[in-house]
Amino acid sequence: MTAATCLPFSTNASDQRFSQDTFQGRFSRMLLACDPYLLIYTESQIQNSKQILLDYDAGLLKSKANAEYSKLNITKEQTHVLWESRRIVESAIHPDTGEVIPRPFRMSGYVPCNGPICVSMVASSSTLPILFWSWINQTQNALVNYYNRNASSPMTNETLMISYTAAVGSALIVALGLSTLVQKKFPPKKAKQMMKFVAFPSAVVASSLNCYVVRSPEIETGIPLMDCDGTILLNETNETSCIAAKCGVESTTISRAILQAPVYFVPSMLMSSLPPLRNLIEKSPKTRVPITTFMVLTSFGLGLPATVAIFPQISSISSKDVETKYQHLINPKTNKPYDVFYYNKGL
Template identity: 50%
Template sequence: MLGVRSIMGASAAAAVGVVSVATVAKTVEEKFPAPKFSLQAERFDLSTMQGRFAKQLTNCDPSLLLAREQEIRAAEGLLRDFSEGKAANASNSQLWSARKLVEATVQPDTKEIIPRPFRMSGYVPFNGPVCVAMMASQSTPALLFWNWVNQSQNALVNYFNRNASSPTSNETLFISYSAAVGAALTMAFGLSQFISRRYSPARAAQLMKFVAFPSSVVASCSNCYIMRRPEIESGISILDKDGNTLADGARSSVAANKAVMETVLSRGILQIPVFFIPPLLMSIPPFSAASAAVAIPLTTMFTIASFGFGLPSTVAIFPQVGSVKVEELEPELREAVGSQPDGTVYYNKGL
């Protein structure tokens, strides 16, 4: 009976957490006056941390999962009409809402609708419970299983949100997935074995909650780096302050390396609110003294909330459009880009 109550409590707590994230996302969006609609300009000021957080939080809004295919295709049609000058009756708010829905649900290159579990808006409700299961695991087999599920989920999110206009080889995808799973399982197995042999069963059960944190940091960082390492080898485009490509499309490995490192770092930092803060809170009285029927729902709610607000926060740490000094570029590119304001060029960091 305790198990049933715990599961029901955890399910209710997860629902509360998801609804809270969706509610805050809508509240934050409403705090920012919508500028005149544009298909190119951004809804928020991405030069500020506040604006970047607002954009990412609205992208992660779980309520976007409720939209049906007909609604998504209708939003695409409205945007198409706007581009052809046929949407005179659509309000500014309707146009921004349509753009947000399309960007959150449609793969920009293939134009296919992304399955719900693998959208950014689906990350919290679908991956959050997996994270809870990882922290709740008190045996090595269970810990290894949920680490595998977590990295498989992450790999599929990366795949469906990839840049499909520049295809990643199946070999790269397989290596990235294998490296992430291997790193996570190796770290989880090693730490769980060390803890079980070094500490008493009661103390080991407490410490096992923290094993998910280092294993996820290593796995997420290695997954991201391996997936995007080809960018460093081939380089990425460099832009002027208006977003125009410089040097006749020549690519910079220096800019690519900076973009990849910023993304890897943000992926590592994301694991703190997801896998470190919730078990830390649960180790503090009075939460530490709670029964399983209470502790599991509390852990679930803390994790969902931390995930929901931690994800947009960490993605927003670095600007989507990064900058690098001309003098730091490859010698052959310095002359090609010519004189730039403040001696700076820019690049698209990616996610």
């Protein structure tokens, strides 16, 4: 992931730093997008990066020496600067609203803010801690889902509150239901051991419901479709596609569900299967907490970009699968109907 491996720079949403046709390319892109280092940039630095992109679009590129370059003659070093500027802007500014996303709810802030919550959930072995951390976890997840949705369709505060209440309420019901079931089915000592495994299924169900419920208004209002250049189609009449919105919400929901697996399974599997780690913990039980914390955060840090990368953010959909109003649109470049459309599924 160096300047030498970058694709030619472009500001089109459908063009990315790495090929989005492969999982490796999507993972590379999301690994950079989830980089916590992005959180240190101030709003003025973000706006400066945005200005660099505007200068590029205007045909000018300002270097450190304040010289001006044609955007048709950009060096590898300048290409790297442009991609980094775009990464900084996209990490903090919502592409639909143009508003700055609060740091805890950016994808780059997901691991440092949600990671400690996951550690607490994994370590919980009784009902009250599980319920408390489930509430904190799903509240943070709901806000991440909200701030990283496709915001081209408006969402009222009332709808947001209803969605939040339903998402977090379902999370607590699932956690409470599983906790109660375990305590009734097993003796106290066994139940306490089993409670550690309650967090995983409750997190899977709750995170899935959370994502789907918070973003379900998109399905009702629809999202715009774009051509390969990122131009919104039928924009003059504010037309949207509910079918594309449903595909986007469902794919994001699936990735949120899969994300729980590396967080809950990888650390325990490695700690029990690797002799050096197992022996260290047996000799010094106090090391269990820091080792578990490190393993969970590492699994989360790699699992997040990996699961988000399962589906490309700018996804495609066949013209045969969308609403009739789009199926017969003529592509001005070919004078033929579009074969495929694109849409932003959100993160």
